[in-house]
Amino acid sequence: MIYAYITSLIKEGINKELITPVDRIYVRNRIMHLLGISSFPEDAPEAEETSIPELLEAIVDWAVSEHVIEDMLANKEILSANIMNCFVARPSVIQQQFKEKYSQSPVAATDYFYELSKNSNYIQMKRIQKNIHFKAESAYGDLDITINLSKPEKDPEQIRRERDIKQSGNYPKCVLCVENEGYNGRFGHPARANHRVIQIPLLGENWYLQYSPYMYYNEHSILLAEEHRDMKIDQATFRRLIAFTEQFPHYFIGSNADLPIVGGSILSHDHYQAGRYEFAMTNAASVMKTDLKEFPSVKAAILKWPLSVIRLNSANPEQLAEAGGHILNVWKNYSDMEANVLAYSEDTRHNTITPIARRRNNEFELDLVLRNNRTTEAYPMGIFHPHADKHHIKKENIGLIEVVGLAVLPARLKDELAELKKFLLDLPCNVASHHEAWALQLKATYGSMKDPATVDAIVEKELGIKFASVLEDAGVFKQTDAGIVAFQRFINAVNS
Template sequence: MNINTEINRLLNFAKQRGLISEDDYYYSANLLIDVLQVSEFVPEEIDETLETAAPILSRMLDYAVAEGLIEDTANERDLFDTRIMNCVMPRPSEVVRKFQSDYARAPKAATDNFYKMSIASNYIRKDRIDKNLVWKTPTEYGDLDVTINLSKPEKDPRDIAKAKLVKSSSYPQCLLCRENEGFAGHAGHPARQTHRLIPLRLASHRWFMQYSPYTYYNEHCIVLNRKHIPMKVNRKSFENLLDFVTIFPHYFLGSNADLPIVGGSILSHDHYQGGRYDFAMAKASVEKAYSVAGFPNVKVGRVKWPMSTIRLTGEDREELADLAEIILNKWRGYSDDSVGILAETDGEPHNTITPIARRRGSAYELDLVLRNNRRSEEHPLGIFHPHAEVHHIKKENIGLIEVMGLAVLPARLKKEMHLLGQELIKGTADISGIEEIACHADWYKMLREKYPAVTAEQVDGLLQAEIGEVFKTVLVHAGVYKRDAAGLAAFDKFMQAVSQAD
């Protein structure tokens, strides 16, 4: 391999993608020479256009392994290719200035260019994300999105062993902390030299916007609090969400709930998730309107959605935040034994809300999804959580992304669905004796009865549609008010209590 050519290829790519300018050429070349421990360098003319730097980085990593610079493990390669890309990255202050300059032209121009830079820098590993299996399943609630996440590499035993040897440190405190920007990483923490943040002011406080390195949908962004403080849904949350969609009217922004089971994966750091994508829930219609005394200018409605959702629409942000606060406070203390909703047991609170904000022209739209995290002997992981019969597909918490209608499913399902498909085609009666897919045995029996004869051409589409149906069931399980006569009547009863709130 000619490493000199690979360095020139990367420099050419970086110039094409606007990561560096001609003035940065030798500076960046010298950084690469140092990282790759090369003794000589000769500029070359490179005539190629690549979508990502991944093919170049792959060859550079092979060189690094051959030269003994790194061990050939997934984590070592990820740490090193991020270090390589840092040699052709603009500094954080340059990124911020460019973003602000673009924003002065148009908010969309700013986010477009920042997102493209995040892909070009390999911070968003597009080559891996493109391997994810993605499809839509039509349902009575709209087209649900389903993805089998293949973008995160499996842990190598050698990397796991090294992680155990890393000295414990509280810096950065978590993966969302502002201090991650530029952090080199180690066996127990991903490299973040190519990570860049955009400072924001939301409700007069300092926040930052970044893109998720594992984007699950278009322009999947994360908005994080400057301070490492726990997630909390309150009046300030509604103000923050509405401020954000004022700044970026082409994006939505939502918050995970702030209680275990119904919350997201990182409750220790206050943050939101947003992006430029219309989920099924955003497209769902309002099936019943309500009126709330004192808020004649706010439209209030129940959304036709498996998870119990109240939609507020209006042009006055303060009014929306005021009413959202009233609903949240009422819900936190609300119980209805007839449908299994208890506000607390033994002093442990159970009720909270998952809020999502978006713009509709000059109007603001705020969806409030009612959540409850009670557990029982029958449902030890959560009463309003995926029940045991769907755990073979989805067992994890139902966070903001799933709430809106996108199932993020584990990588194991790719192989398991392939094996299931083979058995369906063969007409196998029972798969409970096949260890790799035995967890799907009950579901498989249902599929065999529903589809007694399956061809190789049909099987993939059939399984995708049925996985989507399971996800719909997951959302039904997570809904606090079921969509039957008793559940909808109980929903109306709560809204009546809201209207009477002081």
């Protein structure tokens, strides 16, 4: 069957326009070399599997069964990426294609690169389809809930063996570095042979656009700095984000905060996340509109959102970035102990911003989400971090994706929620101890139920309520009368 799998994979590569029929023999020979095959029958059949991910999986399984590679995830990922690299053009060709498409429209350019990234199996579409995703109503709009099941699982023996032979090294310095383009991979660093990036000049620097291999939303992309340098939020950040929306007006773009606890998982490499999706925060209403005295061409408003957001709009991108820089500088040094906000503990800074930029109605829009990472004995993981009563659902950092209204929840919840649903249906179950209080609360609220569809709907609704509450914990100025008054005090400081 290996010949059938290879024949069908090449056919799919032609169908997806990764290669042309002229490339067929060349690609076949390169794949044969990777698999240690020395000859190929002229009348090889086609396989029943028709998608590229399914055919790749079948080829890799064959390679394991024939002892071409060891049965370890890293080896399988490296082989899979190298096989698909036979179908992907060199970076210069892809860059030129992107440029030609961009001359038609920015949408045509990103559509081309997005399809290439999916068809080359760099974006792991088959794995992503395993994720559980739904929308949940909240007081802030329809929140997106995702239970992340796309990361491949390893059995304990594989984990032990890979740990024993894990290879260390400082090249590439991290998984975001531009040097990952075409990198073979090793134990401890992902395979990137089929990975390509697009150079995007921004304000005199080279940045690089790629798509996330495990997307959480439509066209989930990453814009990374050429230089391996720490994350930093400053006025230059705002100028870059706005400049990106000038080049790609159909994409939003945002940055994780640059401090621990309120930042994302990778603070060692300056990068942003972009995409083509409307989150609940995109359409959040205004609680209060306000003027910025020094920036008359910029409109400002406080949003009705569980985190503390100032939305700025202007047709003038420079004024918008300057206004954002001014607000950031005031916030970095702002303390309000009545609101539990302290700018510094000795030399340790606590205040920063999570920014998001987009185009709206021919104007530029910049959302500034105020963040504070201070901890106390009562809140050792952070005052403005998910509190302990929500840790059974979410205890990880609230990064950019969660900030805008998309919950990325751990895979354990799939099985744990199944047991919770059995409990609500009065069936034999094993509810995890950390869910017991929540399970009893739901039973007291809704009583015993017999309809599984009703239980599914209730659990989804309650997960949305939990996630909204998680975001409220992360909000510096709460959506209460006292919180809005405290928010107004900060606006007064911005205008003073």
